[in-house]
Amino acid sequence: MTMHQDLLDESALALKQAYAPYSQLYVGAALRSANGKLYSGCNVESGAFSTGSCAERNAIAAAVRAEGASFQLAAIAISATDRSGNALPIPPCGSCRQMIREFGPDAAVLFLGAQGDIIQAQIGDLLPHSFSLAT
Numbered sequence: 001m002t003m004h005q006d007l008l009d010e011s012a013l014a015l016k017q018a019y020a021p022y023s024q025l026y027v028g029a030a031l032r033s034a035n036g037k038l039y040s041g042c043n044v045e046s047g048a049f050s051t052g053s054c055a056e057r058n059a060i061a062a063a064v065r066a067e068g069a070s071f072q073l074a075a076i077a078i079s080a081t082d083r084s085g086n087a088l089p090i091p092p093c094g095s096c097r098q099m100i101r102e103f104g105p106d107a108a109v110l111f112l113g114a115q116g117d118i119i120q121a122q123i124g125d126l127l128p129h130s131f132s133l134a135t
């Protein structure tokens with residue numbers, strides 16, 4: 001049992017709100033800010049496909065709305081299912097890794113691995129040699 005089980009549970013709840021009629025991949029993300037608060041998001045698609053947005057970045061947007069520009073991300077969990085509710089392994093996409101790193105350079109990232117196990121990694125290992133404007 002991980003110390004971040006609450007985030008895994010909350011991400012599984014969040015994916016039930018997903019709007020994903022095109023991909024039928026339902027994704028939820030839940031994060032803990034450095035001050036201990038939880039925020040979540042789900043993916044929201046659009047018929048103009050490129051305008052949709054991922055669960056992880058929507059959770060980050062909710063956190064920034066609540067805490068402002070000083071928001072720091074401590075940990076984030078991701079869950080996903082198909083339309084029948086079967087769990088699917090969804091590691092965060094490249095754009096979400098970049099956004100996670102922006103707010104949490106030391107963030108823990110949890111997701112279902114291909115073998116059905118929960119993988120917990122540091123964002124620095126998922127996105128090594130990452131781009132940053134900060135010097």
Ligand code: THU
Pocket residue numbers: 020023025027042043044045052053054055056090091092093096
């Ligand atoms: N998706 C996420 O929400 N997070 C990811 O890390 C990968 C992909 C969503 C975006 C889109 O709505 C659907 O999954 C299929 O790409």
